[in-house]
Amino acid sequence: MTGWSRAKTSHEVNALIDKGYLVEAGEGISNGGRKPRLVRFNNQLGYIVGVDIGATSLEIALADINGSILRRVTQPADVRQSPEELLGRCSMLILELVVAHGIRPEQILGIGVGVPGPVDFTRGVLVAPPLMPDWENYPIRNYFKETFLSAFVVIDNDVNIMALGEQRSGDAADLDHFLVIKIGTGIGCGIMSSRKIHRGSDGCAGDIGHICVDKQGPICRCGNRGCLEAMAAGPAIAEKAMQAARDGKSDLLQKMMESNAGVLTPENVNTACREGDEAALEIIRASGQMIGDVLAGLVNFFNPSHIFIGGGIANFGNHLLIAIKRAVLRRSLPLATSNLVINFSRAGADAGVIGAIMLALEYLFVVKDDLHYSF
């Protein structure tokens, strides 16, 4: 990769070992000649933290500097809280992990943070986030740096870190072009192009939740009509189920709603679906079809080899996945679908936090010119 000779590489690696950055890690498998010598980062150097802030949940993990997770914590959360409140809780949770592991806060060298909204990646702030308006331009980095003085902090949106996590999981490291779709309270897309996250010109690429699926559809929180998110994400699924219950289309949904103070959650719809409720099944299928119709267009445009489906609603299982697949295969061109794989995220619920750790590691060791952070 460096283009260096064997002698120069050996010299430089030995210098890094002498300085304590790398340690020997045994021998690798020979591909004909001498067995390669393996090295890895010296775990004494410090630690990395991954923070995955979702619309309704919070996951934090402490990892060693090679990216292996050591400790973790998951909690429900609400991003409608103020940044101070939620980030304060994140800092406390990180400190708890640090204390539990018997290390000190200044040993944290990198913190990767995923947030559920459009991020101006070069500045590390949220811009016009529909789910969390109070967070606009809030200096998330500075907040963490007050407590973790030695840490380099990188902010990205939740689907981009999911895509990074997916790349680390299964065999996705060998995939050039893939998409990760997160279906939950919103709908977003992480884009891997030539093995790199495609963030776009303003850092907001992948915001597919506001692609129009019905010009006469309901008004979305973005102000437009018939956005995919407003018609197929978690809140829309719950809303349609409550309507079905009120219309007397499902005894089960009606009973669930009565015993649930007059409301239904997306999870209720999932439960009803698993119990064979036709109305619930139809709602899930309709969501899958709308998501698939949008993905069909993106497949024609982007021609990915894989689409991985993740997020809370993805856990609703095969009915959703099958409806998505059917819609994509019906509408995309044969050349773009003949090798296309659509499946659940292989990293599952961990994709976000793994990706946040990878993001921090990537920027800790590599000088890049795409962040306008002052150090």
Added chain:
Amino acid sequence: MTGWSRAKTSHEVNALIDKGYLVEAGEGISNGGRKPRLVRFNNQLGYIVGVDIGATSLEIALADINGSILRRVTQPADVRQSPEELLGRCSMLILELVVAHGIRPEQILGIGVGVPGPVDFTRGVLVAPPLMPDWENYPIRNYFKETFLSAFVVIDNDVNIMALGEQRSGDAADLDHFLVIKIGTGIGCGIMSSRKIHRGSDGCAGDIGHICVDKQGPICRCGNRGCLEAMAAGPAIAEKAMQAARDGKSDLLQKMMESNAGVLTPENVNTACREGDEAALEIIRASGQMIGDVLAGLVNFFNPSHIFIGGGIANFGNHLLIAIKRAVLRRSLPLATSNLVINFSRAGADAGVIGAIMLALEYLFVVKDDLHYSF
């Protein structure tokens, strides 16, 4: 870019000058220190040919090895012809340019070819091309190599070479992420991601003509209903105008159709539009709006900084461009549109042939592992 020292760079460049690959080209502008020495490729090395095969036209240019066009020829063409017929004509036209310039066929070192259909870039063949079914898997490279023995031949689709041409024109060389939309007999999109053509996993990225705009729309030649191409490209514009004439909605279109053996071309609609015909104007506006609706989704997904509109129908002028812009701005998210520029292609009709030359040059000098060609 190489990471080489000044001494090593100087040594290598001098060796290339001694071998006749490079020649001195004067001094550049100092940025503080010694004035840089400029070099360029030695034009004595040979020549490059760019071939841009459109659905209805053919443009060929002979260029020097620095990419400057020396001679060119443009002709109407019909890709429904057999590959042998059309490629035979291309070869003849290249030979005419070669003879007119007083050089020999074996001095052609590279030929870049753009074709209006999905290309498997690594194999250099068309795959399931809707406009030109006879060309499927036809060995275009071998055809040219029979006549031009020394030439390295690279095949790509017409919109990818347009994007390469656009990158060479105006100030697009500094743009990281942009789209080039070709609107003609079909509708396609060239995608520039991080300054490189994004071809996708099967080489068919950018095939936006078959994104669905109306599930109840007319049947497209791809077999699906309501594809963008079937509803907004050249043939649809002509069809709608003929319907308007038959329905008595426009005296002008009716007269044009009568004096034109009962048919109208897209160009007729353009003429009527320029003469202020309301029905023609409405048809052009409707096309622009449908194209803009699709682009709005792609802007949310890809977040480009620029969209350049080219192709025969783009020449229909401001009414089309304004309708496209309006639809994109209405439907895309503010963060993705605040810096977005939508305009006509700056390279115009030349984008394709310039891009074909650039494509040939790129592969002539750089060893890349993404072509499975045998040499």
